[in-house]
Amino acid sequence: MVRIRNMEEFATLSGVSRPTVSKYFHDPSSVRPKIRAQIERALEQYDYQPNIFAINQNRKLTKNIGIVVPYLADPFFAEIARNLEQRCLAAGFQPTLYSSHGQPDLEVGILSNLRRLKPAGVLLAPLGRVSNRAEIEKFCKDVPTVLFDSALDDVGLAFIGSDNPNLALQIVDYLCRSGEPPCFMEMKTPANPNANKRREAYLQAMAHFGQTPQIVKIEGIGWAFEEIGYTYGGAALASNAFATNTILCSNDRLAIGLLSACYEQQIRVGMTPGCAIRVAGQDDHPFSRFTCPPLTTVAQDYESISAKSLEILMQVIDGGAVDAAKTLFEGRLVMRQSA
Amino acid sequence: MVRIRNMEEFATLSGVSRPTVSKYFHDPSSVRPKIRAQIERALEQYDYQPNIFAINQNRKLTKNIGIVVPYLADPFFAEIARNLEQRCLAAGFQPTLYSSHGQPDLEVGILSNLRRLKPAGVLLAPLGRVSNRAEIEKFCKDVPTVLFDSALDDVGLAFIGSDNPNLALQIVDYLCRSGEPPCFMEMKTPANPNANKRREAYLQAMAHFGQTPQIVKIEGIGWAFEEIGYTYGGAALASNAFATNTILCSNDRLAIGLLSACYEQQIRVGMTPGCAIRVAGQDDHPFSRFTCPPLTTVAQDYESISAKSLEILMQVIDGGAVDAAKTLFEGRLVMRQSA
DNA sequence: ACTTAATTTTGTCGCGCGTAAAATTTTTTG
DNA sequence: CAAAAAATTTTACGCGCGACAAAATTAAGT
Numbered sequence: 056m057v058r059i060r061n062m063e064e065f066a067t068l069s070g071v072s073r074p075t076v077s078k079y080f081h082d083p084s085s086v087r088p089k090i091r092a093q094i095e096r097a098l099e100q101y102d103y104q105p106n107i108f109a110i111n112q113n114r115k116l117t118k119n120i121g122i123v124v125p126y127l128a129d130p131f132f133a134e135i136a137r138n139l140e141q142r143c144l145a146a147g148f149q150p151t152l153y154s155s156h157g158q159p160d161l162e163v164g165i166l167s168n169l170r171r172l173k174p175a176g177v178l179l180a181p182l183g184r185v186s187n188r189a190e191i192e193k194f195c196k197d198v199p200t201v202l203f204d205s206a207l208d209d210v211g212l213a214f215i216g217s218d219n220p221n222l223a224l225q226i227v228d229y230l231c232r233s234g235e236p237p238c239f240m241e242m243k244t245p246a247n248p249n250a251n252k253r254r255e256a257y258l259q260a261m262a263h264f265g266q267t268p269q270i271v272k273i274e275g276i277g278w279a280f281e282e283i284g285y286t287y288g289g290a291a292l293a294s295n296a297f298a299t300n301t302i303l304c305s306n307d308r309l310a311i312g313l314l315s316a317c318y319e320q321q322i323r324v325g326m327t328p329g330c331a332i333r334v335a336g337q338d339d340h341p342f343s344r345f346t347c348p349p350l351t352t353v354a355q356d357y358e359s360i361s362a363k364s365l366e367i368l369m370q371v372i373d374g375g376a377v378d379a380a381k382t383l384f385e386g387r388l389v390m391r392q393s394a
Numbered sequence: 395m396v397r398i399r400n401m402e403e404f405a406t407l408s409g410v411s412r413p414t415v416s417k418y419f420h421d422p423s424s425v426r427p428k429i430r431a432q433i434e435r436a437l438e439q440y441d442y443q444p445n446i447f448a449i450n451q452n453r454k455l456t457k458n459i460g461i462v463v464p465y466l467a468d469p470f471f472a473e474i475a476r477n478l479e480q481r482c483l484a485a486g487f488q489p490t491l492y493s494s495h496g497q498p499d500l501e502v503g504i505l506s507n508l509r510r511l512k513p514a515g516v517l518l519a520p521l522g523r524v525s526n527r528a529e530i531e532k533f534c535k536d537v538p539t540v541l542f543d544s545a546l547d548d549v550g551l552a553f554i555g556s557d558n559p560n561l562a563l564q565i566v567d568y569l570c571r572s573g574e575p576p577c578f579m580e581m582k583t584p585a586n587p588n589a590n591k592r593r594e595a596y597l598q599a600m601a602h603f604g605q606t607p608q609i610v611k612i613e614g615i616g617w618a619f620e621e622i623g624y625t626y627g628g629a630a631l632a633s634n635a636f637a638t639n640t641i642l643c644s645n646d647r648l649a650i651g652l653l654s655a656c657y658e659q660q661i662r663v664g665m666t667p668g669c670a671i672r673v674a675g676q677d678d679h680p681f682s683r684f685t686c687p688p689l690t691t692v693a694q695d696y697e698s699i700s701a702k703s704l705e706i707l708m709q710v711i712d713g714g715a716v717d718a719a720k721t722l723f724e725g726r727l728v729m730r731q732s733a
Numbered sequence: 734a735c736t737t738a739a740t741t742t743t744g745t746c747g748c749g750c751g752t753a754a755a756a757t758t759t760t761t762t763g
Numbered sequence: 764c765a766a767a768a769a770a771t772t773t774t775a776c777g778c779g780c781g782a783c784a785a786a787a788t789t790a791a792g793t
Contacts, residue, residue: 061749072772077751087759087770107510109749112447113778127491128476128680133467137495149507152466152491156476168488171446281684311684318686341467345620345650347657347686400779411742416781426740426790448779451748734793741788748781757772763765 059103069097080105111173120148120368121169121177123162125205125248126278127154129308130341131355132180135204138361139178146369148175157246157278159185166194176368179211180204183248199371203364205248206381212371215364218383219249222337222353223256225388227264229351230301233394234326234333236266238297240288240313241305243272247280253305253337269298284312292316292332301333301394307343307352310336314346314393324348325392333394339387348392356384398442408436419444450512459487459707460508460516462501464544464587465617466493468647469680470694471519474543477700478517485708487514496585496617498524505533515707518550519543522587538710542703544587545720551710554703557722558588561676561692562595564727566603568690569640572733573665573672575605577636579627579652580644582611586619592644592676608637623651631655631671640672640733646682646691649675653685653732663687664731672733678726687731695723 059065066073071093079086079094086094097103111117120143124132136152143150153169155162162182169177176199181191183205194200195211202211230237239257241250254270261268271291275283288309291297304310313334314324323330325348336343339354363382371377398404405412410429418425418433425433436442450456459482463471475491482489492508494501501521508516515538520530522544533539534550541550569576578596580589593609600607610630614622627648630636643649652673653663662669664687675682678693702721710716 063749073750074752074773075771078771081751090771104506104510106451106749108447108451108512109778110751112445112451112749112780113751127466128469128472130467130469130472133469133472137467137493140493141495152493154476154479154491156480167443171443173447281681285684311681315684315686315688342620342650342681345624345654347654349654402779412780413743413782414741417741420781429741445779448748449781451750451779452781737790737792739788739790741786743786744784746782748779751776751778753774753776755772755774757770759768759770761766761768763767 059101062103062105065097065101065103068101069094077105080110115173116175116372117173118148119172119174120150121153121172121174121179122150123153123155123165123169123177123179123181125155125162125180125182126157126246127152129278131307131338132204134341135180135357135361138357139365142361142365146365155182157182159187163187163190166190170194170197174198175372176200178203178364178368181207181248183207184251185246199368201364201368201371203360213367213377213380213382215360215367215382216249216384217355217360218385219252219256220259221383222355222386223253223260224263225386226303226335226337226351226353227257227260227266229388229390230303230333230335230394231264231266235299235301236261236264237301237303237333237335238269238271238299239303239305240271240273240284240291240297240309242275242280242283242309244276245305246276246278247306250305257303271296271302280306280308281312281315284309285315286312288313289316289320292322293320297332300331302335304334304336307336307338307340307350310334310350310352310393311340311342311346314348314350318347326394327392335394337386339389343389344391346393351391351394352389353386354389355386359384398440401442401444404436404440404442407440408433419449454512455514455711456512457487458511458513459489460492460504460511460513460518461489462492462494462504462508462516462518462520464494464501464519464521465496465585466491468617470646470677471543473680474519474696474700477696478704481700481704485704494521496521498526502526502529505529509533509536513537514711515539517542517703517707520546520587522546523590524585538707540703540707540710542699552706552716552719552721554699554706554721555588555723556694556699557724558591558595559598560722561694561725562592562599563602564725565642565674565676565690565692566596566599566605568727568729569642569672569674569733570603570605574638574640575600575603576640576642576672576674577608577610577638578642578644579610579612579623579630579636579648581614581619581622581648583615584644585615585617586645589644596642610635610641619645619647620651620654623648624654625651627652628655628659631661632659636671639670641674643673643675646675646677646679646689649673649689649691649732650679650681650685653687653689657686665733666731674733676725678728682728683730685732690730690733691728692725693728694725698723
């Protein structure tokens with residue numbers, strides 16, 4: 056069997072002209088069935104693949120889609136990235152995954168790199184407050200970009216995320232109905248993008264139910280939320296910093312750390328007799344159902360968020376207009392034993 | 395400010411010839427300091443970047459490195475991938491991250507795609523038993539590939555991983571010294587690549603210490619190890635399937651699930667009075683220290699594995715030969731409260 | 734100032750494929 | 764079945780840069 060060097064050779068061997076072969080690779084259904092069968096027969100025989108660099112050099116937009124998340128070692132983002140990847144593949148695009156690793160300069164670097172790759176579109180979950188807004192804005196002007204998870208006002212084609220006020224309303228409502236109203240635990244300088252929205256949502260929800268809010272801000276820097284929840288959440292617990300026996304954490308990972316601290320301090324968590332406090336989170340992190348006790352939380356609608364994000368991006372890639380600049384999905388209360 | 399279309403234009407604007415600019419981008423230190431300063435001054439002014447596709451079309455090897463892991467939503471792989479990514483960047487290469495998502499056909503697809511990208515090298519953690527060995531072997535013949543985490547005999551330039559017998563020896567020794575000898579819990583049809591090696595290592599270690607081994611195989615398919623450990627490990631526990639009160643799990647994620655089941659069944663885990671069983675894992679998963687009780691385990695040497703993997707790959711890329719076909723790192727016993 | 738070595742410039746070719754326009758073939762339509 | 768419409772082939776050019784050779788320039792050493 057011969058090794059094929061280029062499209063010219065392959066075209067000759069399959070008995071079709073090169074431009075037609077080119078057209079076939081661009082869209083197999085764009086050539087007549089007979090010709091298509093001819094090409095595909097040759098394809099099985101010689102297994103030729105067009106040079107990807109030569110292709111993309113002359114195309115304004117490639118078949119690539121960039122997926123950027125702030126921190127891939129966070130299972131929440133790993134999971135949503137996995138979801139998005141598979142959807143891209145199903146849609147006939149080639150996803151490329153990037154993690155900003157919590158570093159704004161890396162985020163900018165990724166976008167800079169992405170721009171050179173001329174992707175058809177980008178799905179970006181920005182770092183949030185610490186993001187270099189100007190750079191991201193510039194990028195979005197050059198490349199069709201849909202933001203998800205965390206919004207930057209007026210940047211990108213659209214934003215898809217969770218309705219934080221709704222999440223808070225659900226969990227706060229539940230916690231108030233089933234016991235003492237919740238205090239809110241968060242990091243003083245939070246790394247995760249949605250932290251501010253969640254605090255505000257908590258305050259709104261508490262006001263809505265006529266309860267007095269209390270926010271406990273703990274130390275700690277970076278993305279090691281479990282560690283932070285364990286160390287500083289545990290310290291807050293030990294020093295009786297919480298006004299009620301119910302703690303709503305800004306996110307599940309902090310709650311997981313806090314649960315660990317509770318265990319160490321022999322503070323029983325839950326609603327059964329003998330339990331001293333209740334702990335709840337937000338996100339429905341993949342591991343939250345395996346904590347001890349299993350964590351009560353509000354789930355983000357991963358599926359809908361990723362589906363809608365890609366849907367909008369596809370719409371724009373296909374030349375359509377964006378119908379909704381902002382789509383927020385409601386949460387789903389997940390009652391487990393911790394609260 | 396003018397928008398620059400190509401290297402020719404940029405060369406003119408910076409007062410240097412195009413081949414020299416080309417040389418500069420290939421290696422900035424290869425041009426005279428004065429010329430270099432000239433180019434870099436122009437670079438700041440016009441921010442031009444060479445077309446990445448045109449570059450790679452004419453280079454036999456690009457500055458890309460592919461990183462492939464079997465399942466990115468597993469924090470263990472997410473963490474090691476993060477480590478590798480940053481090392482690649484530091485070495486002046488562009489890492490691209492791929493996850494096989496546990497699917498052998500996806501793994502082959504990724505390699506097929508990677509081949510077209512002409513990467514300088516690839517760091518591959520294969521799926522293991524379910525991998526399409528023939529395809530991976532073919533790939534390794536075309537692209538310099540270092541395997542890590544899970545070996546395929548005689549495939550790739552080298553293999554870097556953990557010394558499973560050593561891991562087992564350490565944890566089994568500790569468990570035997572501190573209480574009853576451990577049973578071994580694993581999946582009947584395990585998804586994670588190292589499972590078989592770990593079973594054998596357990597048997598060897600038990601033999602070494604003159605103990606009678608017992609292996610408990612639980613049901614469950616796929617990568618949702620916590621879920622499987624919780625459901626089927628919990629069932630095994632409820633039916634008294636374990637011969638001793640000490641359970642060594644094939645990996646930490648199974649142990650995390652099992653701990654959750656213990657909590658539900660009100661079986662106290664640990665070494666303090668009142669505790670019915672002990673549970674240990676292997677890996678030192680990022681979340682293992684936050685379980686209740688914190689999980690005793692043997693840590694894999696993430697840092698060394700990723701450092702050595704990239705080191706060998708770099709060596710080969712720079713035209714050197716591989717000195718060691720196989721490098722195994724010892725584990726580190728992590729004593730916590732679960733055993 | 735002169736020789737020598739190191740760089741840079743000039744010029745030219747090729748990579749593999751996209752793409753447009755014109756010529757030809759095939760299919761559809763009346 | 765002829766004419767119109769659609770698809771394909773032919774022809775030709777361009778993309779942006781790597782690679783190389785020969786000529787010109789610059790820098791270093793004596």
